[in-house]
Amino acid sequence: MKINYPEHHYEIVKTLLDGKFILFPGKLYKIISEQENKEFYIDFFKESFGYELKVETEYIYLISDNTDEKTSRDIMIFISILAFEIDKEGKNFIEELNNSLFNLERINQYFENSHSWNDIIKENKQISSRESRKSLIYNTMLKRNLIEKIGESFQFTKAHKVFLDFALELIEKEKNE
Amino acid sequence: MIKAEPKTILYFIYQHFDLLKELFTAQSKNNSIDYNFLNNEIEKYGKEIEKQLFEYHILKIINDEYQITDIYYNLFEFILQQFKPLLPEEIEKYVQSISQLFFKIKEDIIKDKNILIDRIDSLTNEIDKFLSQVKNNTASLLIKSKELKANIESIDYQEKIHKASFWIEYYIIPLNKIIDVQNSESIYNLLLKISEYTNDKRMNYNDENIRLKFERLYNRLKHTLVDVRLQSEILVNELIPLIERIKTENSILKGMHIYLSKGYWHHIKDKPQCKIFKKQRDSIISKDFALTTKEYFEQFQQEEDIFINEDKHQFNDWIFDKVKYKERILESLPIDDFFEWSINEIKSDYKGFNTSNYFTIVSLLFEKDLNIEYQQKYKNIIIENDNTELKIPVLKITKNEN
Numbered sequence: 001m002k003i004n005y006p007e008h009h010y011e012i013v014k015t016l017l018d019g020k021f022i023l024f025p026g027k028l029y030k031i032i033s034e035q036e037n038k039e040f041y042i043d044f045f046k047e048s049f050g051y052e053l054k055v056e057t058e059y060i061y062l063i064s065d066n067t068d069e070k071t072s073r074d075i076m077i078f079i080s081i082l083a084f085e086i087d088k089e090g091k092n093f094i095e096e097l098n099n100s101l102f103n104l105e106r107i108n109q110y111f112e113n114s115h116s117w118n119d120i121i122k123e124n125k126q127i128s129s130r131e132s133r134k135s136l137i138y139n140t141m142l143k144r145n146l147i148e149k150i151g152e153s154f155q156f157t158k159a160h161k162v163f164l165d166f167a168l169e170l171i172e173k174e175k176n177e
Numbered sequence: 178m179i180k181a182e183p184k185t186i187l188y189f190i191y192q193h194f195d196l197l198k199e200l201f202t203a204q205s206k207n208n209s210i211d212y213n214f215l216n217n218e219i220e221k222y223g224k225e226i227e228k229q230l231f232e233y234h235i236l237k238i239i240n241d242e243y244q245i246t247d248i249y250y251n252l253f254e255f256i257l258q259q260f261k262p263l264l265p266e267e268i269e270k271y272v273q274s275i276s277q278l279f280f281k282i283k284e285d286i287i288k289d290k291n292i293l294i295d296r297i298d299s300l301t302n303e304i305d306k307f308l309s310q311v312k313n314n315t316a317s318l319l320i321k322s323k324e325l326k327a328n329i330e331s332i333d334y335q336e337k338i339h340k341a342s343f344w345i346e347y348y349i350i351p352l353n354k355i356i357d358v359q360n361s362e363s364i365y366n367l368l369l370k371i372s373e374y375t376n377d378k379r380m381n382y383n384d385e386n387i388r389l390k391f392e393r394l395y396n397r398l399k400h401t402l403v404d405v406r407l408q409s410e411i412l413v414n415e416l417i418p419l420i421e422r423i424k425t426e427n428s429i430l431k432g433m434h435i436y437l438s439k440g441y442w443h444h445i446k447d448k449p450q451c452k453i454f455k456k457q458r459d460s461i462i463s464k465d466f467a468l469t470t471k472e473y474f475e476q477f478q479q480e481e482d483i484f485i486n487e488d489k490h491q492f493n494d495w496i497f498d499k500v501k502y503k504e505r506i507l508e509s510l511p512i513d514d515f516f517e518w519s520i521n522e523i524k525s526d527y528k529g530f531n532t533s534n535y536f537t538i539v540s541l542l543f544e545k546d547l548n549i550e551y552q553q554k555y556k557n558i559i560i561e562n563d564n565t566e567l568k569i570p571v572l573k574i575t576k577n578e579n
Contacts, residue, residue: 016454017454017456018456019453019454019455019456048553049553051454061453061454062454063452063453063454064452064454064455066455067450067452067453067454067455068453068454068455068456069445069446069450069455070445071453071455072450072451072452072453073442073445073450075451075453076433076436076442076450076451077436077437077442079433080433080434080436080437081437083429083430083433084333084334084430084433084434087334087337087427087430088331088332088333088334089331090331093429093430094429116333117437120437120442124442144453162451162453163451164429166432166451167429167430167431167432167433167435167436168428168429168432169432169449170432170435170436170441170449171428171431171432171435173449174435174439
């Protein structure tokens with residue numbers, strides 16, 4: 001039986017299995033989000049690997065029962081502390097994460113002046129130093145398409161909203177406990 | 178008793194308004210002016226002004242506390258449009274006085290005309306004061322809420338939420354209750370009743386002078402009702418949503434606060450984490466698969482020169498002929514289980530199949546025209562000739578059409 005795969009099938013599967021987010025309005029996003037392909041890929045990943053494909057309005061990603069908890073934890077801490085510091089500055093952190101350009105100097109200032117979360121920053125090796133933060137941003141987050149490098153700066157892609165949504169989920173969880 | 182000319186006082190205020198504004202701001206924050214702060218300010222602006230501040234009754238001292246006297250404080254509040262929000266209880270007293278005056282007017286409508294006139298005037302004044310207080314309060318609460326949203330004071334998230342909750346619970350919601358157009362018990366509905374009553378009296382009362390007083394009150398009520406409705410709309414449509422937005426926007430921060438403060442980041446195995454995909458090392462299509470597999474097999478792969486036979490050697494009479502096996506594999510496609518195919522192929526040439534043979538033939542997998550599909554399962558095999566047990570992925574081989 002010959003199966004006709006959607007265009008760029010290999011790239012789609014490879015990207016998602018590499019743990020990357022596929023972003024709107026890229027060509028891969030366009031292909032997957034077409035209704036017919038969307039159903040195909042949801043089934044494909046479920047049947048082939050047992051993974052759940054999440055197709056959101058701005059990004060697509062895979063999740064599995066076995067998640068990358070440590071990376072998730074490090075990014076969640078990073079984005080949370082960043083959000084608190086931006087909020088303290090009097091800016092709307094949602095807008096800033098959505099639109100603003102960041103550079104390492106700005107990030108370092110936030111983390112070095114964050115008194116409220118100093119203990120957590122010190123304890124987490126992925127965010128405790130300038131070098132580790134640089135690595136978290138330009139290795140871990142860049143590889144997963146959570147940020148986009150623009151010259152010497154970077155911008156969060158829409159995929160960062162996964163972590164904001166998770167924060168909202170936590171409130172519901174706490175309410176139900 | 179103030180001896181100075183009014184114009185002299187006003188000129189003093191004009192000349193030293195920057196100082197007075199700083200004193201006003203200090204008192205607005207702390208209800209009084211700190212002694213050291215006052216001394217520093219006076220030194221900054223010139224020692225000679227201290228005497229005038231007290232002589233013109235701008236400042237007063239009560240039990241070592243310095244304060245701007247009420248009349249000046251109210252003036253600065255008005256000029257600067259920086260009203261301190263009043264507690265709803267302070268506003269509610271006008272509801273009481275308006276209500277009582279109205280009751281008295283109705284009760285004694287046919288009694289002494291002079292007291293009736295005084296009461297109508299007093300009711301008009303109370304309504305004016307009430308409206309003025311509500312407008313000032315709404316304006317100041319709006320400023321406070323906007324400042325809070327912009328986080329002018331750079332306060333922490335928790336304090337911000339605390340303040341937002343505080344303003345809404347103790348000031349905004351109770352004030353809305355007092356003036357709410359929809360609430361039958363609100364001042365708005367009381368003013369409506371007064372307006373209906375006044376409308377009747379301004380036309381039907383037998384004394385013209387009193388009719389005019391009612392006319393004046395009625396006109397005032399007409400504007401007041403419009404203004405109260407407007408203030409209620411500001412509260413409902415602008416102020417309450419603004420405060421709610423502070424709280425809603427911050428619900429994400431609240432979730433993040435839970436994550437950071439309740440140990441979610443610390444106990445990652447016990448507490449839920451944001452699900453992000455964990456790259457599977459053994460995935461056939463993962464980025465590093467080809468490289469790592471190649472590395473793995475290469476360590477077992479033997480160079481061709483080890484197959485050079487020496488006379489005395491009990492040589493292995495199976496030599497890997499890559500071209501031959503490549504042809505065979507292409508003929509056999511699709512192959513469901515690469516291992517099984519390998520063992521059968523090698524055994525057909527040479528009975529003494531061993532581990533080394535297998536790893537040698539595995540190099541065929543790196544041929545570009547073959548497509549490898551990982552079947553999500555492994556199998557344990559025992560190679561009897563050299564008593565080796567291997568855990569091997571089941572690989573399906575098809576023709577690579579690209």
